[in-house]
Amino acid sequence: MAANTFNSDHGIRRGEALKNEGNNLHQQGKYRAAYIKYSEAIKEEPKNAVYYANRAASSLALKEQATNLDSKYSKAWGRLGAANAALGSWVQSIEAWKKALACLPVANSDCKENEKRMRLQFLEGLKKAESGQEEVENSAVKRAAEIVDQRVAEGKLSSEFGNGVEVMNLLKKQIAPDGRALSEFSNGLLRDLRAFHISQNDWSDKYNDQAKFEFSFHGGWHDVGTKGVKEQAQKRLMREGWHRTRPGLAITVRAWMMRGFISSFLHESTPAVEFHSRAVDILDWGSRLWYNVLKEDRGVIFEKTFIRGAKRSLINAIHQALMSNHDCSYTRDQLAELSRDLIADAEAHPPSPVAPVDVATFLSFWQYPKADALACLGWYHTRLGLEAEDADSASLEFNQAAKYYTQAGTTLPEDEETAHLYLRAAIEAHWFNNDPPVVYMPLAIKIMDSRSQMLEIWEHSAMSDARDSALSQVIAFALHLTEVLEKGTHSKNSVFKPCDTKELDKFAAANVIYLCSHPGTCSISSKYLFQIYLVTNRLTFESMKYNNSDKVV
Template sequence: MPQDKEKAESLKALANELYSKKDFKGAYQKYTEAIKADGTNAIYYANRAAASLGMQQFMNACTDADKAIELDPKYAKAHARYAAGHAGLGRFETAAKSWRRALALLPQVDSQLSPTERKLKEQFEAELSKAETNAKAPLKDAIGLGQDEVSKTPWHRAIAEEQNLRAEENANSSGWLMIHAYREFSEGVDAMKSLKVVKKDGRQGMFGRLDCIVNISNGLMREPRVFHINSPDWFEKLNNQIMFEVGRSGGWSNVGPKVIMEDAPKRLRKGGWESVRPAISTTVRAWIVSGCLSSRMSNQSGPAYEFFSRAIELLEWGRIMWKDVSTEERGVVFERSFIRGIKRMKLESMIAILVSKENCSFTKKKVADEALHIIEDAEANPPQGTLDPGFVLSFWVYPRAEAMAAIGWYHIQSGFASTTAETAKTAFSEAHKFYLRASQALPPDEENTFQYLYVALEALWFAGESLQKQLPLLSDLDTTGQKIMRFWAMSSASERTHGHMAMTTAYRNQVMSGLSSGKYELSNVVKPINVKSVDKFPNSATIYVKL
């Protein structure tokens, strides 16, 4: 294809102007047009990578930066953008290597550095230091289980109760969620451990099963809380397994969805669905597993958000592109329930980013909007056919309930951001409503049922509601607290749960005693003393109770 270099330079100038105004989407489009006019210029790809970084689309940034390096291996900015992309994906060791390469391509004598190069060197060194620090950072939630701890986990408690659950004929139990999630996850881990890495004559080969990533991703999508590690080389084995399965399936590595959207239709024409189906499935599932590990193991939720977002982007494109193709042909990854499962995890990562105040490209309102879409999707597309109870819980009940809680969280934040007592009360009242709905949507023996009830009660305190409105919640908390002990007495969140149980029990006892003695009336606004420090608009009539 002939190159139009003059047109490409003109488009690059327009793109640069848009980029300087932080219109990263517009800049991306213009750089794309420049690449179409001249696909041989490394600068265009590196600049488009910068636009992707501006939109926090790290996979696409890595893809373009890699192409820029291919065209010009000595282009320092291309290596820097490749490094930034991998840092955004939580791959800090890869990022550090690329920052070092970028630094090595600058003049090594300070006196030979131009002002621009000196500024780049300072930036590269700062980012290298950050990447090295993050690469050495301790893992956040590495749930390693000793033999004596295994029987205490929610999934093993549920398995021990499986026959009782069947006898009860109760599909609405969190026990089913954990049983099915754990079995798929553990089957995948067992498959992962069977992988053999063989080195011969300086070459490395791998031999193993091809159902590991399917099962691990299925287990984590059913319920991320089943994640745990049970061997010191767990992560090394997982990385090897992902490389093995992506390679054997013809999947895509180190590229974003835009490359796959271009390549998959071409592959389909050549090799049919037998070629494309496993490639897309394995690639997307590897992203899901990587996203889950990022969210549960590191102190940054940004990589998880990126993996989940790009998986959703690719699958929603595929649903439209191949809307007339059967599930059997194109694969289950394009099913609404599968995509909904990823959206559930993405929603959790969005809230985590906002809570941690990480740099992000979305607002709290965006969380509420995405949560509403999950609710509407789950309600408009109810489960069909014969499905195990755990599957219905994982892909309909829990996404819907957690989305309701996310909207409640948004209203809590809005309440604290309010500038008047009236708007704050309205926001906290809405938060109470959505958290209460979330608790009612979950199984009664689920630990988050208790947690959502607790936050619903907090919302009543923040809203300044009377004891008359609080008492039903206090009663529900007491009942639910007993039910969740069946499976969740020793969960990773049990310390928080037990603390809330103790506090609400003490508060309820004081309230009931006060009502009985005539000290309080149902119309009184009563709150625990610890709420006083965060009361947005305190009222002189409020009674604070010491516990």
């Protein structure tokens, strides 16, 4: 038995080492070598889904290299289509299969047998990719609608996915002639950017045509920056009044925001920050200049809720740019300042009891902006902790990070996937802070306890692979730790951390114990959850408190 345990642990450690080597090679652009390392890791630990996903990513990169070298090479496009399909990237897979077919000679009686076989193979791949995309869209929308209806009927807060369903459907339709499409799109995406996807190859052409039409229809300002818009808007207001100025400002701001949303969707952080920053600049300026003008005159874009949603989009774009090390006009300190301001604004201006808002609006324009801002502060302090020069300074930063991430996670509904990721980030901060299990296990329990609710809606979301990998690590670690503590050989004040944290763990406690845990299937029974409660002295989530010094007690 002991020998089997040793072999298993050795396989896990060896697999992790090979995975890390593969990661380094992939980052250096050595995709074939990385593919080999991931394959070796799979041999050591064949049930680890992360290794398969990493290998698929290297495979995808190899296929992309081949198409870049020869854009007319049909086999390369076919392999790229298959690689994207393996990763569940159906839109990219569809595009690659179509390009593979376009590279083949025109089908006729003179076609060679191998060309006929390839055409059949490519058509079959295209059909499967289109079916996969349709299945994801339909299942997500249907599941969201059913669960949202159920939660509302039960009087529970539910996440915002259902509000994006209409936007998803709008994107599939013809260009609207009433000049309100950008308004509908931007309103929906302010609520939840995850509603955005491109399911038609000609979507961008349709969108550009619609944007041009609406700019002309409403009198928006082309090719001028924020300074030009401010000057021209005031001149138009004096000449033509609000009935012409209001729609011009609205379409200009909304078009910038849409450019920001589209850039974020395409993972182009630098332009996303630029366009969201322009929108927020005009919104702040106009709300100050026309603070005493009626909403009916100046427009809804200068309302606090709209501005709060726009600022949420901005801080998220900045956060993405800084995390990706892309060019960004904002610093980390500026992101932290913007986040604090957003939190203060949401808390200082709660919904009016005179005109109460519905649950969806409350979530979209109060809770979600506040939670994302708290998470940005959590990330900010985590980075400072990792860069600290001494253990005491690092501990102060990690403690702050854990506090903000915990607040972010508990601000959102339990069925929200980002709530789970924020709690997971809080646990990681506790690990780096050398905190004992008694401090962070309640967070792990909360993740496990509400995971099934979250998956009812978000099982097939765009971030599902990365999310499930991150959460599986925490769950596997919690289960492994529970088994270790049950043996009674360690104090509950001992410091335990996952093996993956070791590389960044500059200020590890002298008595730290690193656990290499296998994610497995992560199915948690209620009986096992109860065991975890017992092992952690029946701790409940509410037992985590923060005193005035912001230290966990």
